[in-house]
Amino acid sequence: MTLNQRDIYTELLADVVAELPHAVRLQRLVGALRAYFGCGAVALLRLEEEHLRPVAVDGLVRDALGRRFAVGLHPRLGAILARRGVTCFHHDSVLPDPYDGLIDEHVGEPLPVHDCMGIRLELDGRAWGVLTLDALQVGTFDDAAQAELDGLTLLVETAIRTTRLEADIRALQLSRGKTPDNELPADESEIVGQSEAITGLLHELDVVADSELPVLLLGETGVGKELFAHRLHRLSRRSERPLVHVNCAALPESLAESELFGHVKGAFSGATGERPGRFEAADGGTLFLDEVGELPLAIQAKLLRTLQNGEIQRLGSDKPRRVDVRVIAATNRNLREHVRDGSFRADLYHRLSVYPIPIPPLRERGNDVLLLAGRFLELNRARLGMRSLRLSPAAQDALRRYRWPGNVRELEHVISRAALRSVSRGANRNDIVTLEPDLLDLDSLAPPSDASASVTNAAEAGHHHVALPAGTTLRDAVEQIQRDCIDQALRAQQGNWAQAARQLGIDASNLHKLAKRLGCK
Structure with missing residues (x-):
């Protein structure tokens, strides 16, 4: 052991009173415990419903922090969580170890005969999570080691409590209301990441969540815009009210107005009764307009009116209705370009993008x-x-x-x-x-980085010698190249639209819409 008993208590107490970022404090905690007990790995896991989520590890592989351990599937973790005090598993235990293959010193190998022990951690009489220790030598966790861990439990819980209190203070400073009793700050189970790009983004979301400003989430397909919209709502003053999700790309143009604003009986064929729309369903809460760039122009005008005066009108009705809704919109399109080409209203764009938030792609x-x-x-x-x-x-x-x-x-x-x-x-x-x-099999998946690369390649392959008729506009020329690219991709993929979209580097639903606009289908 590189630390004696006095050293470990001094080090842990010093970190409890020091001003440290919560991730640093907890990482130093598990590092000190690993050094003191001379073991292979130490992990601090927080209980989230039926899962345990690692918040700090030392001695486990890097991806361990991204894992979630279902209590029902890991009997050792379940046994630790089920009782107060130290639970020890000796080398002859028949219960499977949750960290099989994840110890840094034995990557991908079955663990050698070893000992494990852990403790249930509590805050305010409620289970917060567990602390686990794994040793690669039989007999490491003898009666003395177990007694020492039991004596350190209060210090570990104090470190967690300090971190939670700091989170409460920060929440008050941001005027966000209180933090749940067993929750550490700014770590959402759905949003995984510790990079500078993602931590900066989460902080920005924390700040803007409490405002009533419309937010426009910008990002490529697959970055998780819906998760960030949920986080904004969850941290807002409207968190107790509904969050209503509308996928604008899936709204048929003929039904979009009814879906958003509702309709009255007889408004159209098949309207046999009154029906509230999504805005009314979200009254008092948040409306999330996903892929907002797909909304038809006629609906954009009505959406703008609602954002301006807080009123909706059901289809077929002359009577306006007041609604109190915060709008969060998201798109993978460049709406500025669509404003320039006339497919998206400039006034609506400015209403939605009061607070634009770019979400970084995974490669960054x-x-x-x-x-x-x-x-x-x-x-x-x-x-x-x-x-x-x-x-x-x-x-x-x-x-x-x-x-x-x-x-x-x-x-x-x-x-x-x-x-x-x-x-x-x-x-x-x-x-x-x-x-x-x-x-x-990543090599076979790598498509061009974006659709423009495919357009460029197709143009170089078959169109750079084509003489354009006099008077052809740049837009007409680009649309012709787009048609040819889509046709070429469909032929290459035997008519499979999903594969063609992947080849072109765009979302399949967007490809269908583009093809329809260009007259390809």
Whole structure:
């Protein structure tokens, strides 16, 4: 042991009273405990409903922080959580270890015979989570070690309580109201990441959430705009009221007005009664307009009127209705360009983009890709009934190098496919299964980085010698190239629209709409 008993108490107490970022305080906590007990790994996990989420680890692989451990699927964690005091598992325990294959010193290998112990952590008489320690040497956690961990429990809980109190103070400073009793600050279970890009974004969302300003979330397909919209609502004054999600891309133009604003009996064929729209459903709360750039121009005018005066009019009715709704909109389009070409109203754009928030693509989030991969690895491990599922170092490097045109959604699909491939190729579900780069198959997935690259390639392949008729506008020329690119991609993919969209680097629903506008279908 590199720390004696006096050292460990002094170090932990010093960190409790020091002004430290919460992540730093908790990381120093697990690091000090690992040094004191001389063990292979220490993890601090917070209870979130039926899952335990690592908030600080020392000695586990990098992606461990992105994993979520279902209590019902990990009996050792369940046993620790079920009782107060130290729970110890010696080398002959038959219960599976949740960290099989995840110890840094034994990456991807079955753990050697070892000892484990852990404690249930409480705040205000309620379970907050657990602290676990894993040793690679038999007998490390003898009676004396267990007694020492029991004596340190109060200090560990004090460190967590201090972090929570600091979060409450910060919440008051931001005028956000109180933080739930068992919650640490700014860590949302759905949003995984520790990069500077994502932590800066989360802080910005914290600040703007309490305002009543409309927010426009900007980002590529697959970055998780819906998750950030949910976070904005959850941190707002309207959190107790409904959040209503409208996918504007899925609204048929003929029904869009009725869906948003409602209708009265007889407003159109089939309207046999009155029906409130999404704005009325969101009254007092938040309306999330996803893919707002897909709204037809006629609906944009009515949406603008609602944002201006807070009134809606059901289809077929002359009577206005007052609504109190905060609007959060999202798009993967460049709305400025659509304003210039006349497909999106400038006045509506300015109303929606009072506070625009760009969401960084996955390729700009550094090692967050590994934390997210850890999350998806654990989900697939549980779904497929596997003992352990992890990435080889080469696979981790491949994930970091790939450009991720489909962002987090694409990463989730890559990990799911790789896990299924490993099983289909004969991997034993009772072994520690390590995913290598060939299972990820990233090379075959890499499309051009965006649709413009495909347009450029197609133009170079077959259109750079075409003489355009006199009087052809630039827009006409671009649309012709777009038609040719879509036709070429569909032929290459045997008419498969989803594959053609992937080849062109755009969302499939957007490809259908573009093709319809260009007269390709």
